[in-house]
Amino acid sequence: MTIKTLFGAGLLAAATLLHTLTAQAASDYLVSTEWLEKNLKDPKVRIIEVSVVPGVYERGHIPGAVNFAWHSDLVDPVRRDIASQEAFQQLLRKAGVNDDSTTILYGDNNNWFAAWGAWVFDVYGVDNVKLLDGGRAKWEAEGRQLDSRASTPKAGNVTVQAANKDLRAFLPDVLAAAEKRSDVQLVDIRSPDEYNGKVFAPQGVQELAVRAGHVPGAVNVPWGQAVAADGTFKSAEELKKVYAAVGIDGSKPIITYCRIGERSSHTWFALKKILGYDVRNYDGSWTEYGNAVGVPVVNLAGTVWGGK
Amino acid sequence: MTASIASPRAALPIATSGLIAIALLAFIWLLADGSNEGRVFSYSLASGALFGLLLQRSRFCFFCVTRDFVERRIPDGLLGLLAALAVGTLGYHAVFGAFLPDPSGGRLPPDAHIGPLSWVLALAATLFGLGMAISGSCISAHLYRLGEGNFASLAALTGALLGFALGFLSWNPLYLAALQEAPVLWLPGRVGYGGSLLLQLALLGALAAWLLRYRQAGTASGTQGLWSLLFGARWPTWVGGVLIGGLAVLAYFRVAPLGVTAELGSLARTGADSLGWLPERLEGLDGFSGCATMVKETLLSNNGLFVIGLVIAAWASALAAGDFRPSSGAPRDWLRGLLGGVLLGWGSLLALGCTVGTLLSGVMAGAVSGWVFGLFCLVGIVLGLKLRPLLRLG
Numbered sequence: 001m002t003i004k005t006l007f008g009a010g011l012l013a014a015a016t017l018l019h020t021l022t023a024q025a026a027s028d029y030l031v032s033t034e035w036l037e038k039n040l041k042d043p044k045v046r047i048i049e050v051s052v053v054p055g056v057y058e059r060g061h062i063p064g065a066v067n068f069a070w071h072s073d074l075v076d077p078v079r080r081d082i083a084s085q086e087a088f089q090q091l092l093r094k095a096g097v098n099d100d101s102t103t104i105l106y107g108d109n110n111n112w113f114a115a116w117g118a119w120v121f122d123v124y125g126v127d128n129v130k131l132l133d134g135g136r137a138k139w140e141a142e143g144r145q146l147d148s149r150a151s152t153p154k155a156g157n158v159t160v161q162a163a164n165k166d167l168r169a170f171l172p173d174v175l176a177a178a179e180k181r182s183d184v185q186l187v188d189i190r191s192p193d194e195y196n197g198k199v200f201a202p203q204g205v206q207e208l209a210v211r212a213g214h215v216p217g218a219v220n221v222p223w224g225q226a227v228a229a230d231g232t233f234k235s236a237e238e239l240k241k242v243y244a245a246v247g248i249d250g251s252k253p254i255i256t257y258c259r260i261g262e263r264s265s266h267t268w269f270a271l272k273k274i275l276g277y278d279v280r281n282y283d284g285s286w287t288e289y290g291n292a293v294g295v296p297v298v299n300l301a302g303t304v305w306g307g308k
Numbered sequence: 309m310t311a312s313i314a315s316p317r318a319a320l321p322i323a324t325s326g327l328i329a330i331a332l333l334a335f336i337w338l339l340a341d342g343s344n345e346g347r348v349f350s351y352s353l354a355s356g357a358l359f360g361l362l363l364q365r366s367r368f369c370f371f372c373v374t375r376d377f378v379e380r381r382i383p384d385g386l387l388g389l390l391a392a393l394a395v396g397t398l399g400y401h402a403v404f405g406a407f408l409p410d411p412s413g414g415r416l417p418p419d420a421h422i423g424p425l426s427w428v429l430a431l432a433a434t435l436f437g438l439g440m441a442i443s444g445s446c447i448s449a450h451l452y453r454l455g456e457g458n459f460a461s462l463a464a465l466t467g468a469l470l471g472f473a474l475g476f477l478s479w480n481p482l483y484l485a486a487l488q489e490a491p492v493l494w495l496p497g498r499v500g501y502g503g504s505l506l507l508q509l510a511l512l513g514a515l516a517a518w519l520l521r522y523r524q525a526g527t528a529s530g531t532q533g534l535w536s537l538l539f540g541a542r543w544p545t546w547v548g549g550v551l552i553g554g555l556a557v558l559a560y561f562r563v564a565p566l567g568v569t570a571e572l573g574s575l576a577r578t579g580a581d582s583l584g585w586l587p588e589r590l591e592g593l594d595g596f597s598g599c600a601t602m603v604k605e606t607l608l609s610n611n612g613l614f615v616i617g618l619v620i621a622a623w624a625s626a627l628a629a630g631d632f633r634p635s636s637g638a639p640r641d642w643l644r645g646l647l648g649g650v651l652l653g654w655g656s657l658l659a660l661g662c663t664v665g666t667l668l669s670g671v672m673a674g675a676v677s678g679w680v681f682g683l684f685c686l687v688g689i690v691l692g693l694k695l696r697p698l699l700r701l702g
Contacts (some may be wrong), residue, residue, distance in 0.1 A: 055418035055419045058408070140344060150409050152410070
């Protein structure tokens with residue numbers, strides 16, 4: 001064996017190592033598009049799309065994926081709540097999820113509702129749930145194959161547990177944090193204009209709260225700060241820096257919120273799943289808090305609802 | 309064929325037609341910039357162009373074909389419409405089976421034009437039928453006839469914009485009175501895909517069998533060569549119908565059901581909104597599937613490109629076939645266009661689409677609303693035909 005072949009072999013080994021490193025996702029709770037494409041045929045892998053825009057799934061989805069509608073499948077259609085334990089279990093079984101399945105969630109709009117889905121899975125104690133890093137947009141941008149035939153998998157046998165209330169923040173929990181009765185940090189992931197009270201809701205969205213501003217004590221880290229240019233999550237190191245800059249370092253329990261709780265699931269995922277912090281998502285979010293009577297509010301812009 | 313091309317009088321329009329076709333293809337090419345949006349834009353423009361060509365070549369005008377039968381018992385045009393509906397029904401059901409394997413679960417297939425059933429739909433369709441009879445065509449035919457040089461169609465389209473504005477103003481009370489509680493009936497949801505397919509094809513077949521009894525002995529067309537086949541005499545309407553049925557399925561599969569009023573309605577909504585005419589909220593309007601309108605924020609839209617493609621391709625096709633006859637029309641034509649146009653716009657806003665969006669795309673999708681629209685449209689046309697002498701429309 002000459003030095004030349006040794007050198008060549010070393011180079012090859014280094015290249016392979018580098019390749020596996022890049023192909024590997026940033027966290028155990030994320031999979032790369034490349035990984036998913038290689039594992040499409042794995043019977044243990046179940047793929048579920050949760051997109052905001054209707055008709056997107058039907059005109060082309062990741063082969064084998066099942067469609068969940070965020071506004072009817074994952075919520076209680078009458079009262080404001082997540083889907084009931086029974087309904088959720090039935091939904092998962094119909095989607096072919098088994099106790100030993102690895103479920104991959106993805107969707108449009110930077111995985112907002114896919115992350116929200118992941119949070120609902122977590123509340124019901126379903127394990128092995130991961131997000132496709134970069135979501136639908138990255139899969140499409142890389143020119144990977146799409147299928148427009150909806151799949152009807154064989155019914156699964158998954159058993160979901162009772163909802164774990166410790167993973168979900170309710171109004172009293174947020175109020176306790178606002179009034180400093182508990183040592184919990186609040187992260188408001190909305191845009192600075194919403195946080196400061198200049199607007200009641202982002203552009204193109206109904207104003208569903210009669211007060212503007214934020215929960216006292218909340219820090220503002222817009223959800224977009226957790227993603228890289230290609231829509232994937234930033235690395236754990238980078239994420240740590242982003243949140244440490246506003247004093248969120250995982251030393252205290254955290255509550256994330258936004259307007260209706262779906263964008264905040266994205267940040268919940270980053271903090272809880274990638275960084276391993278103690279985080280609850282407040283799904284009532286500003287549409288509940290901003291309408292609650294008698295709760296303290298910080299409104300830096302001083303916008304008055306209904307006033308001229 | 310060579311004679312018609314060689315003659316100098318025909319050469320100029322054909323050359324112009326060729327240039328328009330090349331420009332259209334270049335625009336389609338440029339739109340496909342690799343992004344998702346670009347590809348959909350490009351596809352929309354291309355399918356609009358194809359639709360315009362088919363409408364122009366087969367004279368696919370809902371009013372004209374109905375009038376042919378009502379007044380002269382010539383069923384050919386209506387048979388073409390039935391052919392489009394039959395082919396579209398087959399294709400739509402095949403696509404539905406892929407999109408939504410279980411139709412009984414209470415869900416509707418995405419974007420399909422399945423509208424609410426109420427007396428408002430019947431009223432809207434009747435108004436639309438009247439509008440067709442007064443203005444001389446439906447909206448899609450006004451668009452392709454604009455391409456043929458019939459500039460009075462502009463009056464009808466302007467009227468339609470006003471009609472849309474009127475529709476927005478009357479929407480809230482009608483929504484609360486009837487539409488909010490109106491059932492949305494989708495045949496496959498009730499009887500499955502097979503049942504719906506059989507039921508629809510049986511209905512269309514029965515109608516065709518009845519119409520065929522009136523068929524008059526056709527004149528054998530002496531077409532020679534591809535050019536005269538394409539741009540000689542008009543195509544038999546059933547040929548256009550079969551092709552339109554196929555196009556409708558491909559359009560639904562890739563972008564959205566065929567429809568020509570979403571962009572017009574959006575223009576009207578944007579205009580009325582900026583003038584402060586619109587109510588603060590249009591209750592439930594945006595929750596229905598159909599030719600959806602919105603306040604425009606971007607210049608290009610799928611339906612806008614579809615309509616532009618339609619008009620331009622109809623123009624190119626009319627030039628090539630010698631059907632381009634620019635005429636500004638008499639003041640009376642403009643007036644009746646405007647008047648009929650208002651009814652067309654009003655009717656298509658309340659019915660969430662016109663003869664293309666609600667009748668064609670609705671019936672193909674197995675929507676009972678499509679059938680109801682068709683029935684009352686016919687009532688409106690018959691009424692309108694009786695009115696025409698009174699309005700001195702001939």
